[in-house]
Amino acid sequence: xxxxxxxxxxxxxxxxxxxxxxxxxxxxxxxxxxxxxxxxxxxxxxxxxxxxxxxxxxxxxxxxxxxxxxxxxxxxxxxxxxxxxxxxxxxxxxxxxxxxxxxxxxxxxxxxxxxxxxxxxxxxxxxxxxxxxxxxxxxxxxxxxxxxxxxxxxxxxxxxxxxxxxxxxxxxxxxxxxxxxxxxxxxxxxxxxxxxxxxxxxxxxxxxxxxxxxxxxxxxxxxxxxxxxxxxxxxxxxxxxxxxxxxxxxxxxxxxxxxxxxxxxxxxxxxxxxxxxxxxxxxxxxxxxxxxxxxxxxxxxxx
Amino acid sequence: xxxxxxxxxxxxxxxxxxxxxxxxxxxxxxxxxxxxxxxxxxxxxxxxxxxxxxxxxxxxxxxxxxxxxxxxxxxxxxxxxxxxxxxxxxxxxxxxxxxxxxxxxxxxxxxxxxxxxxxxxxxxxxxxxxxxxxxxxxxxxxxxxxxx
Numbered sequence: 001x002x003x004x005x006x007x008x009x010x011x012x013x014x015x016x017x018x019x020x021x022x023x024x025x026x027x028x029x030x031x032x033x034x035x036x037x038x039x040x041x042x043x044x045x046x047x048x049x050x051x052x053x054x055x056x057x058x059x060x061x062x063x064x065x066x067x068x069x070x071x072x073x074x075x076x077x078x079x080x081x082x083x084x085x086x087x088x089x090x091x092x093x094x095x096x097x098x099x100x101x102x103x104x105x106x107x108x109x110x111x112x113x114x115x116x117x118x119x120x121x122x123x124x125x126x127x128x129x130x131x132x133x134x135x136x137x138x139x140x141x142x143x144x145x146x147x148x149x150x151x152x153x154x155x156x157x158x159x160x161x162x163x164x165x166x167x168x169x170x171x172x173x174x175x176x177x178x179x180x181x182x183x184x185x186x187x188x189x190x191x192x193x194x195x196x197x198x199x200x201x202x203x204x205x206x207x208x209x210x211x212x213x214x215x216x217x218x219x220x221x222x223x224x225x226x227x228x229x230x231x232x233x234x235x236x237x238x239x240x241x242x243x244x245x246x247x248x249x250x251x252x253x254x255x256x257x258x259x260x261x262x263x264x265x266x267x268x269x270x271x272x273x274x275x276x277x278x279x280x281x282x283x284x285x286x287x288x289x290x291x292x293x294x295x296x297x298x299x300x301x302x303x
Numbered sequence: 304x305x306x307x308x309x310x311x312x313x314x315x316x317x318x319x320x321x322x323x324x325x326x327x328x329x330x331x332x333x334x335x336x337x338x339x340x341x342x343x344x345x346x347x348x349x350x351x352x353x354x355x356x357x358x359x360x361x362x363x364x365x366x367x368x369x370x371x372x373x374x375x376x377x378x379x380x381x382x383x384x385x386x387x388x389x390x391x392x393x394x395x396x397x398x399x400x401x402x403x404x405x406x407x408x409x410x411x412x413x414x415x416x417x418x419x420x421x422x423x424x425x426x427x428x429x430x431x432x433x434x435x436x437x438x439x440x441x442x443x444x445x446x447x448x449x450x451x
Contacts, residue, residue: 203414
């Protein structure tokens with residue numbers, strides 16, 4: 001399980017370019033005993049550094065304000081995250097910086113932003129994973145998520161994103177087994193295999209990183225995007241749901257699922273392992289009839 | 304459906320820049336980029352090819368004059384690019400047909416840290432590399448024949 005790494009104090013980084021694997025190896029070595037100290041030592045060699053933080057500034061309510069970058073010098077330790085440095089700057093250097101954050105542990109999906117050009121969660125990305133030890137003047141650039149309208153600085157407007165999410169009806173619909181009017185408490189009967197088919201897609205935290213990285217969304221804002229389409233699959237494959245035709249009619253559109261060309265960027269940046277590209281391809285294979293939908297609607301059992 | 308009314312000063316779309324830069328998101332994005340570029344290139348070639356072959360209706364001299372264009376060094380390089388583009392587009396296209404049929408993607412499961420996505424697996428990477436290698440081999444063979 002993913003949480004066991006945090007139990008040992010390991011900070012999850014959002015850099016998926018290979019450092020995560022290295023850190024996992026280091027962690028496993030830590031668990032295995034003294035042999036691995038060499039790798040651990042090499043990682044701990046990251047000394048405190050002063051970095052330059054470039055922050056994108058814009059205020060869409062102020063017509064006189066032009067977008068630009070402001071630079072700040074911040075000190076960083078091995079475990080410092082990008083969110084830590086942003087809050088450091090906001091607390092001690094420039095109170096006017098706007099950013100959105102909440103849980104600081106990659107659960108709420110609020111602090112998504114483009115860090116060094118790639119959509120990442122600021123709380124899940126360590127400075128030490130982004131810069132080289134040999135770099136005399138390390139610089140980290142923070143920009144608002146692409147494909148989301150600006151509001152102020154790093155804060156973007158998610159209303160369009162959530163409209164797409166809402167449009168695919170992300171909730172269980174089952175007219176035959178209506179639980180609303182039932183006088184008795186009841187539950188659907190599902191096997192662990194049924195659960196595994198949709199569980200990973202239900203881990204979506206709606207951070208918008210996939211939407212920001214998608215090349216189709218970049219050119220077509222009416223495209224629902226990887227998040228909404230993977231959620232369509234999540235409910236499509238759920239044995240409690242019987243609204244497949246309704247959802248198919250929504251996504252089978254000129255701007256719908258057919259505009260996905262499997263660039264895979266959504267899965268590449270997803271911080272929770274949802275793998276939206278997988279959900280979209282599986283949904284499309286069902287829509288095309290390549291995969292038979294053998295879904296049997298779960299029975300309702302009274303408690 | 305109009306999902307949101309956005310003022311021009313708030314638009315933050317990546318537009319064409321979004322897919323013209325393939326370097327940030329791994330090999331699948333590079334493959335996507337190549338597939339699009341080769342597709343556009345082959346469309347342009349196809350239009351030129353129809354124009355070239357239609358010159359036959361103006362007599363054999365017009366046809367020969369048009370063929371002369373492909374016998375130059377520039378013409379040979381252009382034809383080698385056509386060979387490479389069509390080979391990559393076909394081979395990668397076959398991979399994408401399988402992908403969009405839900406084949407070779409892996410199964411959904413319970414994601415575990417570091418959350419390697421199953422859809423971006425070795426099968427897909429191998430498919431991309433096979434398409435690139437086939438394309439390179441076809442271009443080398445074409446160059447060998449044309450510059451013989």
